[in-house]
Amino acid sequence: MAQSITADEIREDFSQAMSAMYQQEVPQYGTLLELVADVNLAVLENNTRLHEQMVNADELARLNVERHGAIRLGTAEELSMLRRMFAIMGMYPVSYYDLSQAGVPVHSTAFRPVDDAALSRNPFRVFTSLLRLELIDDPALRQRAAEILQQRDIFTPRCRELIALHEERGEFTAAQAQEFVQQALETFRWHQSATVDRETYQALHQQHRLIADVVCFPGCHINHLTPRTLDIDRVQALMAEYGIEPKAVIEGPPRRDVPLLLRQTSFKALEEPVKFAGDGQGTHTARFGEIEQRGIALTQKGRALYDKLLNEAGVGSDNLTHQLHLQDVFKAFPDSEFLLRQQGLAWFRYRLTPAGEAHRQAFHPGDDPQPLIERGWVIAQPIIYEDFLPVSAAGIFQSNLGNGNSSRHHGNASRDAFEQALGCPVLDEFTLYEQAEVRSKRRCGLL
Ligand code: OOG
Ligand code: NI
Structure with a gap:
């Protein structure tokens, strides 16, 4: 029997294949990767303490392979199949994000590795949203969207076979793993041809651009990939020089001595040509690039303080003003490793x-x-934060969907329905961080 391939290896191959495909599809993403690599190198050269810290924490090796992507699905069946596909890559659903709060008719989870070794090898994550058709007001249009979605299969027949095979045998040979990566990639490829005519596209688009994006294409195209930078302010400032137009404001916490959670910014979605059924032509705007800077994971107590301060700070329109204001408001958040530890704010x-x-x-x-x-x-x-922030995610969604329809559907979370569609409960992020801390204390003989 040929040697079987580990989930880590499959995830690594898959994330590389996905990145290569996206660089071809969206050349600006390649430019962004170069910019981020240049900035990371400069930061490490100028900050030997950070360099040393990252080496000691096994953080440096993963920096250049580190990225997340995002997709949007149309049906429960698609979500549960995707869960089975990602399980083969050692990626499991963590956290429930309710985006309806921000007027975006989806709810989401993130598939990611969960154990220490897998995370340090390659932490590839996919932010995965499921469209909530029940939030389309017009019943006829809702029905039409559901019918269109019923007719597509975003997985190749061979991909389905390979998933079933892996579930039966518990492993792949090298050849099967390679074929699986190629087949899985097809699910995320961009298709220039829509499955619907121009009128249907426009009707759905008018309801919400995101609905058209999910419903009108044969696959669930990857809509962005996000490398991890060590200095997001610098990347944001340099974007224009590299011919990239950034989103107005960096999402998340302000710049800190001890970086907190996650800061993100993106470049505007591209307008791409589309062929509609019945010969119509047009354009579709969905795919973009994003960068992120990751910091320390917070305990429930730390997170409650973060949410409170973020809410207090409100939203800004000009990045510089907004960042200064955030810095001011976040003075109430301790900014040293010692204080974060002493007050039980971080892991x-x-x-x-x-x-x-x-x-x-x-x-x-x-x-x-x-x-x-x-x-x-x-x-x-x-411990580095491996997850996402719903307020930031909403900001990223909105910057790429236009701000036209941001009707709010407050308190409309539907975690049970999401988990039912997924086929299992999502993992709790706080439990995962706590377990990582506990394991490390045990290894030291402190527990
Ligand atoms: C996902 C937007 C959220 C993030 O990093 O928070 C996101 C989407 O646009 O599908 O990617
Ligand atoms: Ni993202």
């Missing part, structure tokens, strides 16, 4: 230093790590 991964290893017998379960840190026996590294 840390504990490791023994060589001196700590030598004194391991002196550690007892339940010991306070702080004196050991001060003695140089233990180091506490920030």
Whole structure:
């Protein structure tokens, strides 16, 4: 029997294949990758402490492979099949995001690796949204959209076979894994030909641009890929020089000494030519590029404070003013690793230093790590946030959908329906971070 391939290897191959495909489809994404690589290199050259910290935390190796993508699905069946496809790549649904709050008729999860080794090898994540047809007001149009979606299959027949095969055998040979990656890629490819005529497209578009994007094409094209930068302010400032037009405002928390959660910005979606059924021609605007800067994952307590301050700060229209205002409001959020740890606001991964290893017998379960840190026996590294932020996601959606129809559907979360469509509950992000911290303490003999 040929040697079987691990989920990590399949995910790695798949994320590389996806990136190569998207660079071909959206050349500006390739430019963005270059810009981000240049900025990351400069940051690491100028900040030896950060460089060293990233090496010690096994963070550096993944930096250049790190990215997330996003897709939008039309039906429950598509979502549950996708869950099975991503499971083969070691990616599992984490968190429920209700975007209806922001007037976007979808709810979402993110498929991502969950264990330490998989995350440090390749943390490829896919933000996955499911269209909520029930939020289309016009019953005839809702019915029409459902019928159109029923007629498509976004998975190739061979992809379905390979998924079933893997579920039966629990593994792939190298050849099967390679074929699976190629077949899976087809689901995310852009199609210039819509499945509907121009009138249908326009009717759906008028309801919401996103509905047309989900319903009118034969696949669930990847709509952006996002590399991770170490200095998002610098990338935002340099975008124009590289011929890229950025979104007005960087989403998320302000710049900090200890970066928090996730900051994001994107470039505007491209207007692309489309052929409609029955010979019509037109354009469709959906695909864009995004960058992100990731920081420390927050505990529930830290997250509650983040949400409160973000809400207090409100939304800005000019980035510079908005960032200054955010900095001001976020003065209420402690900004040192020590304070974040002491106040239980963020998660840390504990490791023994060589001196700590030598004194391991002196550690007892339940010991306070702080004196050991001060003695140089233990180091506490920030656990990086691997998930998404609903307010930021809404901002990214809106910047690419035009701000025309932002009717609000408050309190319309429908997590049960989402999980039913998915075929399993989503994992809880806080539990995952807590477990990572607990595991690391246990390895140090502190628990
Ligand atoms: C997803 C937008 C959200 C993020 O990084 O928060 C997102 C979409 O436009 O489909 O990608
Ligand atoms: Ni994104």
